[in-house]
Each structure stands twice: as C-alpha cells, then as structure tokens.
Amino acid sequence: MSGNENGAPQAEVDTATAAYVLRLGDDALIASQRLAELAARGPQLEEDVALANIALDLLGQARVLLDYAGRLEEQLTGVLRTEDDLAFLRDERQFCNARLVELPNTDFAHTVARQLLFSGYALELYTALQGSADETVAGVAGKAVKEVAYHRDHAARWAVRLGDGTEESSERMAAALEACWPYTGELFTPDEVTRTVAAAGVGADPAGLRPGWDAFIDGVLAEAGLHRPETAQITGPAGLGGRQGVHTEHLGYLLAEMQHIHRSHPGATW
Amino acid sequence: MTTEAPAAPGAHDAQRRFDGMIAADERIEPRDWMPDGYRRTLIRQIAQHAHSEIIGMQPEGNWITRAPSLKRKAVLIAKVQDEAGHGLYLYSAAETLGVSREELLDLLHEGRQRYSSIFNYPTLTWADVGAIGWLVDGAAITNQVPLCRCSYGPYARAMVRICKEESFHQRQGFDSLYVLARGTGAQRRMAQDAVDRWYWPSLMMFGPPDAESAHSEQSMAWNIKRFTNDELRQRFVDIIVPQAEALGLTLPDPDIAWNAERGHYDFGTPDWDEFKQVLKGGGPCNRQRLEHRRRAHADGAWVREAARAHAAKRAARDTAGEAA
Numbered sequence: 001m002s003g004n005e006n007g008a009p010q011a012e013v014d015t016a017t018a019a020y021v022l023r024l025g026d027d028a029l030i031a032s033q034r035l036a037e038l039a040a041r042g043p044q045l046e047e048d049v050a051l052a053n054i055a056l057d058l059l060g061q062a063r064v065l066l067d068y069a070g071r072l073e074e075q076l077t078g079v080l081r082t083e084d085d086l087a088f089l090r091d092e093r094q095f096c097n098a099r100l101v102e103l104p105n106t107d108f109a110h111t112v113a114r115q116l117l118f119s120g121y122a123l124e125l126y127t128a129l130q131g132s133a134d135e136t137v138a139g140v141a142g143k144a145v146k147e148v149a150y151h152r153d154h155a156a157r158w159a160v161r162l163g164d165g166t167e168e169s170s171e172r173m174a175a176a177l178e179a180c181w182p183y184t185g186e187l188f189t190p191d192e193v194t195r196t197v198a199a200a201g202v203g204a205d206p207a208g209l210r211p212g213w214d215a216f217i218d219g220v221l222a223e224a225g226l227h228r229p230e231t232a233q234i235t236g237p238a239g240l241g242g243r244q245g246v247h248t249e250h251l252g253y254l255l256a257e258m259q260h261i262h263r264s265h266p267g268a269t270w
Numbered sequence: 271m272t273t274e275a276p277a278a279p280g281a282h283d284a285q286r287r288f289d290g291m292i293a294a295d296e297r298i299e300p301r302d303w304m305p306d307g308y309r310r311t312l313i314r315q316i317a318q319h320a321h322s323e324i325i326g327m328q329p330e331g332n333w334i335t336r337a338p339s340l341k342r343k344a345v346l347i348a349k350v351q352d353e354a355g356h357g358l359y360l361y362s363a364a365e366t367l368g369v370s371r372e373e374l375l376d377l378l379h380e381g382r383q384r385y386s387s388i389f390n391y392p393t394l395t396w397a398d399v400g401a402i403g404w405l406v407d408g409a410a411i412t413n414q415v416p417l418c419r420c421s422y423g424p425y426a427r428a429m430v431r432i433c434k435e436e437s438f439h440q441r442q443g444f445d446s447l448y449v450l451a452r453g454t455g456a457q458r459r460m461a462q463d464a465v466d467r468w469y470w471p472s473l474m475m476f477g478p479p480d481a482e483s484a485h486s487e488q489s490m491a492w493n494i495k496r497f498t499n500d501e502l503r504q505r506f507v508d509i510i511v512p513q514a515e516a517l518g519l520t521l522p523d524p525d526i527a528w529n530a531e532r533g534h535y536d537f538g539t540p541d542w543d544e545f546k547q548v549l550k551g552g553g554p555c556n557r558q559r560l561e562h563r564r565r566a567h568a569d570g571a572w573v574r575e576a577a578r579a580h581a582a583k584r585a586a587r588d589t590a591g592e593a594a
C-alpha cells in the first residue's frame with residue numbers, strides 16, 4: 001500500500017477510516033457472537049475448546065477495533081462512543097458487518113462453511129493490512145493475522161473431513177456452502193469507503209483480496225471433493241448489503257439477544 | 271534403567287507394596303498394581319468430576335450471548351472454555367485407569383453416573399454468573415486443593431492445573447459481583463438475589479454431613495480424600511464470610527456468627543432433604559441439563575462419524591500410495 005497519492009482531503013480520509021475500522025470491528029464482533037452461541041453444543045469436547053478459542057480471538061479483535069473506531073469518530077464529531085456503546089447501543093441498520101458472518105449455525109457444516117469463507121477472506125485482509133499507513137490498524141493486523149491463520153486452518157480441516165467423510169457429511173457440507181456462498185460477494189466489493197482508505201494506504205482494496213481467496217477456497221474444495229457453488233449472489237434491496245446496514249433478518253435476533261441486558265440498565269457499568 | 275525386570279509379584283506382595291506406598295504417602299501411577307476397589311472409586315470420582323466440568327458449561331454458557339459488556343463476555347467465554355479443558359484433562363486421567371471417554375459419556379447420558387448437583391440449579395440473571403464464580407468455583411477450589419495431593423498421580427497432576435484456573439474464575443466472579451454491588455439499585459438487588467439463591471447449594475457441594483457420607487472413610491484411608499466433608503464446608507464458610515462483608519452483600523444464613531472458642535464461624539444447616547431430592551433427579555434443571563448433553567452428543571454424531579470415515583479413507587489412500 002502506498003501513501004495518500006491521489007490527495008483526497010484529510011477530512012475525507014478520516015471519515016472513511018472511521019467507517020472502515022467500524023466495518024472490521026463489526027465483522028469480528030458478529031462472527032464471534034455467532035460462534036459463542038455454540039458453547040457446550042459442540043460435536044465433541046475438543047470442538048467446544050476450539051470454537052470458544054476462535055470466538056475469543058475474534059472478540060479480542062472486535063474490542064480493539066471498536067474502541068479505535070469510537071476514538072476516530074470522536075475526532076470527527078467530538079462525541080466518544082466506547083466499544084460497549086458501539087456493540088450494545090446501535091440498531092440493525094447501523095451495523096456494517098458483511099452479512100456472511102450473521103448467518104445462523106444451522107448445523108455444524110454451516111458453521112464450518114461460514115468460518116471457512118470468512119476466515120479465508122480475513123487472512124487475505126489482515127495480511128494486506130499489516131502494511132497499513134495507520135499504525136493502529138497495522139498493529140491489529142499483525143496480531144490478527146496469526147489468529148485468523150489458525151481459524152482458517154481449523155475450518156479448512158473440517159471442510160475436508162466433512163466433504164470427504166460420509167455421504168451424509170458430504171451432502172451437509174455441500175448444502176452449507178450453497179447457503180453461505182451468495183453472501184461472499186460483498187466481502188470483495190469496493191465502494192467509496194474502501195476506495196478512499198485504499199488510496200490513502202490505510203485500508204485494502206477488497207477486490208485485490210479475491211484472487212488469493214479464490215485460490216485457497218478452490219484448493220480446499222478440491223481436497224474435500226466438493227464443488228464451487230454456482231448459486232447467484234444475493235443483494236439487498238437496491239443493491240445494498242451489510243456494509244450499508246442492510247442485513248438479513250437473522251441480525252435483528254442476534255442483536256436483540258446480545259443487547260438486551262445492557263440496554264435494560266442504561267448507564268450502568270459492569 | 272536397571273538390567274532386568276523384577277519377577278511379577280504375587281497378589282499378596284502387590285497388595286503389600288500398594289499399602290506401603292499409601293502409608294508412605296507416595297503417588298500411585300497407572301502402571302502400578304492397585305486394588306479393584308481403589309480403581310473403581312477413582313473411576314467413579316474422576317468421571318463424576320469430569321462430567322461436572324462439562325455439565326457446568328451449560329448454566330454459565332447460558333449467559334455468554336447476553337453478557338452486558340464485551341469485557342465480561344470475553345471473560346465468560348474464556349471461563350467456559352477452561353471448563354471444557356478441565357473436562358478433557360479429567361477424562362484423560364480416567365482413561366489411565368482403563369476406561370474410555372466414550373464409555374464414560376455413555377454412562378453420563380444414560381444417567382448411570384453423576385455430576386455435581388449444583389448445576390441442576392438455574393442461572394436466572396446475569397448476577398448468577400458472578401455468584402457462581404465466587405461461590406461455586408470457590409467451593410470447588412476448597413474441595414480440589416487437597417486433591418492436588420491425592421494418591422493417584424494422574425488425578426493429582428490434573429488437579430494442579432485445574433486449581434490454578436479455578437482460582438482465576440473465583441476472583442473474576444468476585445470482581446463481577448463487587449461491581450454489581452456498587453452499581454445501580456437494580457444491579458445491587460440482582461447481586462443480592464443471586465447470592466441468596468446460590469449460598470445454600472454451594473454449601474451442599476461438599477456432600478452430606480460426615481455421619482451420612484457413604485464413601486468418605488475408605489477414600490480417606492486411600493489418601494484420595496484428605497479432609498472430611500464437614501471440615502471442608504467449615505473451611506469454605508470461614509473464607510466466604512469476610513468476603514461477603516467486603517462485597518457488601520448478605521449471606522442468607524441467620525446462624526452465621528464468629529465462634530471465638532472454636533476459632534471458626536458457626537453457620538446454619540443446609541436443607542438436606544432438598545439436597546437428596548436434587549441428587550435423585552428432582553432438581554429444577556436435572557432433566558434439562560442431561561437432555562442438553564444428549565442432544566449435543568446426538569447432533570454431533572454425524573460429525574464424529576465423518577471424521578472417523580475421513581481418517582480411514584486417508585489411511586487407506588496412504589497405504590495404497592506406499593504400495594504403488
């Protein structure tokens with residue numbers, strides 16, 4: 001990533017950086033919340049440990065990113081929102097995570113498929129962001145890259161076991177991939193925010209992450225004896241998606257559960 | 271290593287050697303001869319302990335998705351993860367006695383082995399998470415610290431690791447309650463209510479009074495158990511009374527009073543009828559906890575089967591590859 005070559009005004013870069021960091025934080029938070037639902041529900045004890053481990057890594061990333069997003073926003077608006085304000089006091093339309101991470105744990109194969117597609121993307125992303133011109137972003141990326149490499153490996157191993165396991169597991173894995181696939185497109189779709197941060201050397205161009213992700217996913221699918229789904233991408237109304245706060249119906253329930261106690265005690269500390 | 275293995279000792283010699291090791295407070299290891307009763311007692315105890323760790327994940331896991339701050343959510347996920355890890359260590363310790371995790375899980379699911387009755391109580395509010403950490407993990411530590419010196423080596427070593435983590439849990443629970451007790455009126459009431467509900471069941475965690483304890487005497491003679499139920503219960507009460515004062519919360523026991531003569535706190539008698547009822551399966555959550563376990567196990571069956579099938583296919587491919 002190079003410096004601010006096209007010379008976008010600093011205010012524009014700052015606004016885009018705040019929005020970008022919030023997206024990263026939301027992706028990690030919602031992915032973590034989904035995994036954390038599985039506590040004491042894993043197919044074996046080792047998976048209870050592993051899934052909790054991954055949920056904890058993602059939550060750690062989310063906390064640093066949301067904290068930073070709040071401070072960046074404060075510089076623009078003069079009003080500070082903490083990590084908890086951002087996690088617990090925003091509604092569906094204000095969350096800008098990719099829809100992929102909010103998809104439910106329909107069965108273990110769906111969890112594996114979601115994690116495979118997301119962590120494959122996250123590894124490409126954080127590898128690129130290690131070179132970010134923003135020190136905090138680069139710092140988060142440096143730590144996250146090791147964590148998501150493990151997440152990706154964990155998901156890939158399971159995808160292969162399930163794809164190349166029994167007839168039932170292979171069918172379930174294929175169905176799960178089909179269900180998640182239509183939500184992968186938006187991970188790689190550039191918009192005004194990503195264009196500005198990429199030009200400023202702060203963020204990564206999402207389209208540039210795609211070839212690495214494609215190659216990785218194709219490799220896993222081949223080893224698992226699975227095919228790349230041909231399901232069409234699902235966009236929201238008017239082509240909007242998670243980045244614009246237009247989500248699946250699943251997110252509302254996830255947030256209702258996550259936010260209810262915090263909201264029942266306004267101003268309380270925990 | 272010395273040159274030759276000693277001749278296999280006769281049963282009498284083996285028993286004498288075992289008795290000598292127990293008398294000298296030495297550790298028995300898996301390769302050592304041990305009486306059947308000792309092995310059975312250990313399997314029962316370690317299995318019950320392992321089952322308690324994994325069933326205990328449910329009442330607290332119940333609050334992970336709703337934790338009211340991200341920091342508390344992280345602490346709680348880490349705790350529930352630790353409990354799964356404790357389950358793993360303990361099932362491994364039991365496996366050194368010749369019984370597999372699968373067999374033990376089957377016995378749990380069939381209701382033929384027990385887990386700690388404390389987990390048959392519901393976690394009704396967020397404050398229950400703090401109260402469990404403080405009281406339930408606290409009672410567990412009081413029970414388990416002496417087990418670090420248990421005569422069976424693998425169990426003792428597992429307990430050393432586990433106790434370190436349990437004391438984290440206890441401190442985190444205390445810290446969480448401390449914040450609630452100094453929070454809003456609603457938070458304070460929530461904290462007191464949780465302590466009111468968890469105090470008596472936590473005293474019951476030490477088991478029935480010594481006079482009625484079925485297994486105590488033999489376990490003490492084998493250096494599996496080091497203190498009686500009543501001694502441990504007293505030790506626990508002596509610890510939590512000043513802690514409750516520091517929290518600014520009240521223990522729901524009007525009989526608590528310092529007894530200068532004994533050098534201990536006096537305290538009331540738990541409702542042992544309730545204890546027996548919960549033990550027999552009549553607690554508020556017995557059915558729910560076991561059903562949850564059975565469902566998770568059944569839902570995971572196709573996954574475990576796929577992993578086995580894949581491993582077998584892979585091994586077959588490797589062999590074919592080598593032969594080619």
Ligand SMILES: [Fe+2]
Binds near residue numbers: 323352353356432
């Ligand atoms: Fe534990």
Ligand SMILES: [Fe+2]
Binds near residue numbers: 353407435436439
């Ligand atoms: Fe614990």
